[in-house]
Amino acid sequence: MNAPNKSGWKPAMQVSEDGLHNGPSTTTGNRALMLEEPLIFEIGHSQTTGVDLPEIDDGAPTRLAGLERSEPIGLVGLTEPETVRHYTRLSRQNYGIDLGFFPLGSCTMKHNPRLNEKMARLPGFADIHPLAPQQSVQGALQVIHELGDWLCKLTGMPSVAMSPKAGAHGELCGILAIRAAHTARGDARKVVLVPESAHGTNPATAAFAGYEVEDIPATAEGRVDVAKLKERLGPDVAGVMITNPNTCGLFEKDFREIADAVHDAGGYVYCDGANFNAIVGRVRPGDLGVDAMHINLHKTFSTPHGGGGPGSGPVVFSEALAPYAPLPFVKKSDAGEYHLVEEEDGDECGPTFGRMTAFHGQMGMFTRALTYMLSHGADGLKQVAEDAVLNANYVLRGLEDILHAPFADSGPCMHEALFGDKDFGGGLSTLDLAKALIDEGFHPMTVYFPLVVHGAMLVEPTETESKASLDQFITAFRSVTERALAGDESMKQAPYYAPRRRLDETAAARKPKLAWSEPE
């Protein structure tokens, strides 16, 4: 396991006296394949364009209410070759899963199969209008229905809302359904309980829905403190929001007991499904007493993260919450035809809490996710969960002897392994270790989350990494950990080899410059 890769091969590295890897400076600022690229506004021109369109006929009559835009807009254009080169150069300053290991905890950066991309681009999916007559889009409605069916079966839940646009939007959907259900029975509850290890979106969502948020502490082993939670339950508690597997990478083994207690107290159970990848195809949240759970299609079901979205966050519901689900949704008739239920007053609609977005959800993500599910099947998805968990435990056990792993004794981890920065020397921090990992060619893990561990480092390898890839990562991680424990000062300036050195975030926030402006 000490080899930098399977064969043991690695290039020799020239290091200068100062311990760094410097050459002479270049005239252009470029460094061979690393090409510096100006902003489009610095290279483009208002009269340049990369699209051939008819010239404007200034004499043509218009019907624009006299509101013609006469002042310059301030946009610039590039021709096609310049455009392609601009974005290609920019792309090479990015790290992506295609390039290497991306163990960002809680984000499930797995391989994005290219078949998904190909299917989403079929004109029958990509080139149809959301308000097209329903007779002309039966195949699209069928895909939404089919994906919903998969999600229900995988989660063991009876119903699903497909329209939420991302995970946080799905959380909102679930919490709004909980609130609508309480309101419908005249029960104005005020409080939602959220464990302190939760994603920031959980308290933000509950607060947005008009709830007061109260923290539930974690036990020393990294799970929800069931006794404290039960103690707090009462007629003012609308529900709980619990992530399972949780953000410490552990399965909440008392989830069923928690759910029963919440239900007995008249509340509902929201499960944050961000970490569903650990259990997909192997455990059904419906068997644990969940009332609502969002599923991040861009995590578990391999739709691309795209540098920050788009996501997609369908929400599965229990019988109790299903009637409050948002509009619109797809129904299949006995004759096998599909139609959209769009109208609040119609006979087919329950006491819905309303509409969360224009149109019907992230169709482009639905086609990708369904393609992925069909590729893996029930057997493959089970293997996904098992390999994801196996890979995470392999990393946990490969590092726990050298790096503080606060919950290593709490049992096996699920899909991610959590570490802390205890015993780092020389004032070094988790951030310094992360930046040193960049120099080793890895994307860092999630840092400083969850908040329950000091200097948290959350590593989620996913199932699409090979053993060789994990071995190389463990070797590199051990070496930077050793440097951190020894207080290697040079880590404070890492990364040295990335397209940019550390960026001044303080200056960016003190005097925000959020748009380009012409030099004075």
Next chain:
Amino acid sequence: MPRYFTDEHEWIDVEGDSATVGITDYAQEQLGDIVFVELPDVGAVIDKGKDAAVVESVKAASDVYAPISGEITETNSSLEDDPALVNSSPEEDGWFFRLTISDTSELEGLMDDKAYKTFVESL
């Protein structure tokens, strides 16, 4: 002019029924580089112990609680352009706001300079 301190690391200078409030040197040290200070509106009435201002570093936003109740009479407008004043001069130029104290008895129980120093050392 007596200066009081709270266990939330604020200082209060009192002159008659008027008070000036800021955060202590210890607090700014803990927060790191301050990038923004959100101040209350002049004329706002604040209650002791409730949110009065927010001080932000790059990665954290911390509430500043009102050390005493009163009505805001003035805020430090130089913090708008130069929030770094809180780092460079927390207990003088980096003051946050002035208020008219509604109940001077609320000053009882606050720490003086010496008590605060002891308090910080105990942390």
Next chain:
Amino acid sequence: MRYLPLTDTDRADMLAKIGASSIDDLFVDVPAVAQLDGPIHDLPMHASEMAVERHMKSRAGKNLAAGDAPFFLGAGAYRHHVPASVDTVIQRGEFLTAYTPYQPEIAQGTLQMLFEFQTQVARLYGCAVANASLYDGSTACWEAVAMATRLTRRKRAVLSGALHPHYAQVVKTMAQFTGDDIADAQPAIQTEPDLEGLISRIDEETACVVVQYPDILGRISDLSKVAEAAHAKGALLVAVNTEPVALGAIKSPGELGADIVVGEGQSIGVGLQFGGPYLGLFAVRDPKHVRQMPGRLCGETTDAEGKRGFVLTLSTREQHIRREKATSNICTNSGLCALAFSVHMTLLGEKGIRELAAENHRLACLTADRLERVPGVTLLNNAFFNEFTVMLDGKPAREVVRDLADRGVLGGVSLGRLYPGVQALENALLVAVTETTTEEDIDRLATELHDVLAAAQAKEPAQ
């Protein structure tokens, strides 16, 4: 299984290293009630690329693609030509498979792109600052209302009757939970929007007035009158735009005095995709309002060697730091769609967006003239950009749309579908025209519409 690199030998070696006898040992914390004994029933087993492709193509084949028929649908989603290079760029793995740029040293590609995108959006909207995108136009509209209530500390939003009904519904859905008071209305069938009526609804309690530009019926009106009236009462003007191409021809909402400008960016680079993913655009005219903005913001800075670089900034507004006090719970934005928008906008440039807008308007004028000559069709709008409303005699537009689809023409969006049960709107049809529309398409629509209406009128006396 082609996406799983571990071999059975690897798995055995790794389990041994971990000290587990089988994979089940790693799932011991799952209670017995939730342990399944095998793959989930009722779902198929894994399949080859070919088999999956066959399955998906069978679904896609049942849909009538917009490119395969004369196509006139709009109402918040527009079909424009997307240059081939846009899709090439967004499929580069370094963009496609990157995460949110939380490690800026290895995410300058995404960050610089976002900085350029923010600048493009701000300029198109006539604003100072735009964010790095939200989910879509409708959710951006709600975020604007929420931001206005924070800025003004008032709870009431006045919605124009001519705001897209889905957008209005999203705002009302959210407001049920925040306790905000939303005053909405339905569009009146008039050649000009009723701005006086809207203005009369603004009072001292109003946080913002929300106006769509061009509006749901395709009409264009001078927002500056509404801006003045709103500002006089201490309220903000939120302008909503669902067709960004229009802003290559008509004045930007920022120029007309809107304080917050939001909209749908789908028209540029993104494609129809049956409604999503789309691209929420969000901008403010006054840079002082930036700290109350929702969503991610990218800003310029320098690195330790003094080189220009970009970072996500002002993050303390966001949920991962502010938790229950965040400006919004939004986390993921619409990054890849923002890239598509930005690449397309870079290809267009100032010259291209103006020419594109002019071509859309020219063809829309042509279509309006042609349809007006069809008996039973009346044009409602005095002014429009690339979408207008026609009133149909003799048959509800919803049925006409279905009849046209049976004849292979995707003829528009009926107001009956957008406002179910509202009789006054039943006979109104929204017709959108873009640069992708040909003169043959226009003829075909006119001919088929003529036949559908004639058939309806012939039937009428018999009823």
